[in-house]
Amino acid sequence: MIVLRGLRKRLGARDVLAGIDLEVPRGQFVTIFGPNGAGKTTLLRILSGLMRPSGGDVYLGGARLEDDSVALRAMVGVVSHHTYLYDDLTALENLVFYGKMYGVKDAPERARRLLEEVGLSVFAHDPVRTFSRGMQQKLAIARAVIHEPEVLLADEPYTGLDRRAGEVLTGLLRRFKERGVTILMVNHDFDQGVALADRVIILAGGRVALDELVTSESLRLIRERYEELVGGKYAGVDQKQ
Amino acid sequence: MSFLSKVLALVEKDFRAEFRTKEMLSVMLIFALLVVVIFGFAFNPTSQVTRKIFPGILWVAFFFAGVLGLNHSFTRERYNQALHGLMIAPVDRSALYFSKVLSNMAFMLIVELVATPVFLVFFDYSPAGRLPGLVSVVLLATFGFVAVGTFLAALAANTRTSQILLPILLFPVVVPVVIAAVQLTAATLAGSSTASFAAWLRVLVVYDIIFLVVPFLLFDYLLEV
Structure with a gap:
């Protein structure tokens, strides 16, 4: 459903994405973790058509995003910590x-x-x-699913939600997953992130540092790598540069 | 859904939001009417000199009120990053430009429609020319101003100092429209023959066409700046 080939994004003097190769099959729920500045949000912005990559290719449903971005944008829904809503409208x-x-x-x-x-x-x-x-x-x-998208991109969707609202959001994401929607979610909370995930990707320094399917056996390894990478040497990389 | 129906849906959204809050229209109207009063006190409304500069006063009020509206037109899109919501939708980005031109033009025309009679009464000015001529000039000049103004407002909207930046960017570019609008208004109000102002009319038409085509080609890139 989603294929990335050598995806790169340079902002100023920094390679925010330094060559990402990824294939996400239809209906898979992927959670992306990573320290600040790892390139998580940039990746979702490129996939949603908000940003052009500096290099590499993005394919959605077999078509190259750059070739027909208007039509392909119809396949994608985006939930961000910004709501994209108009305050003055009902x-x-x-x-x-x-x-x-x-x-x-x-x-x-x-x-x-x-x-x-x-x-x-x-x-x-x-x-x-x-x-x-x-x-x-x-x-x-x-708003994000008004057009029944095939791909849902969720960038820290739990930000600012209390526990009850968070549970409602988890319920909604579960329903979309059951309907076969391909979901890519960026999250900072490990337990929240793996709760629905079929697969976990950890980005660090603009590269894929871990790519694992979530199983009862792999969960321990994922947690260890999460603790090491998200709390380790890559943490706060954006502040350092 | 066609390009046109998306443009109309965007215009409808702008109208709905504006007529609910009246933030932009009220500020533009109050500003234009304040200019009438201030110029009325600053100059003797019945003197011959004032009558000569009357078209200039009129357009100063309209263009400055227009800048206030243009500044506000993309502000609403910045709350909650609504502009990003439009950029990720399957909408040709030039549709956003055309919709903003249409709504900004409509809001400016409303202000002009209300303020012009007040100007005429306050300055005790009886136009000798025909109304259709004046209406054509107002439409062409307003369109030229709004077409380039909307493009630059979108550019300025991405900066922290958009309120200050827009007039600085806009007024040097819009000088041909200002001169043409004033000259044509003076000619139509005086009831001069069409031949006497044909050159300014051509300037205005060419300007309008250029600044309709250029933003259409560049708007997609401008939003990604």
Whole structure:
């Protein structure tokens, strides 16, 4: 579903991504860990079409991202710690608007169903600026999947959520996983990150430092490498440069 | 969904948000009306000199009020990084540019529609020319200003000093529109023949075409700066 070949991104004098090769099959849930400045967010920004790579290729569903980026962007949904929502519009208006941007047929009906799914149907006509952080994040998830994407990119989606809202988000991600959506999630919390993951990737210094399928046997190794890399010599690399 | 329907959906979103808060329109209107009052006190409204510079006063008010609107037009997209939400959607990025041109133009025309009669009354000015001529000039000049202004507002929006940067970038570039707008307005208000201002009309039309095509070609790259 997602193929990266020698992906590089240079920002200023630094190689944020220094040659990433990766293949993610359809329906796999991949959690990406890494210290600050490891290139996690940059990787997701390139996959979402927000940023152009400095080198290498990105393929989504067999097509090269650079060749048909507008069409391929329709395959991807993005959840970030930024919600991408308009404060002055209501929850329903935000979803209908994004539905139109993604060419969703009968966007109002789909928006209403999603509001129900994320538990916000009561607040459908309230402006987003009146929402709590947790409510906004739930709405942001609904926004990200309004067009039923084949790939969901989640960049620290739990940021700012309390425990209850976090559980709701985990439930939603589980449902998307069961529906066969390919999910790439960046997370800093180990237990939260591996809870749903089929595979864990640790980035460090712009390279893949660990790439392991999550099994009961591999979990210990993943944790050890996580402690070593995320808390070790690569930690805070962005502050040092 | 076609390019046009996405442009219209974006315009609808801008209108919905603006008419709910009226943040941009109210500031633009108040500013334009303040200019009327200040110029009314600064100059003798009935003197011949004031009558000669009346078109200039009119366009100073419109263009400065327009800058306030242009500055605000991308501010809303920066809250919650909504602009990124549009950039990751399967929308040609020039659709975003055209939608902003249409909404900015509409907001400026509303301000001009309200402020012009106030100007005429305050300065006791009775136009000798025909209304369609003046309307054509206002539409062409406003379009030229908004087309280049929207492009530069998107560029300035990515900087910390966007509020200051936009007028500094915009006014040198928009000088041909300012001169043409003032000359054409003076001619149409005085009821001069079309031949006398045909050259300025051509300047305005060519400017409008250039600044419709250039941003269309560059807007995609500009958003990634």
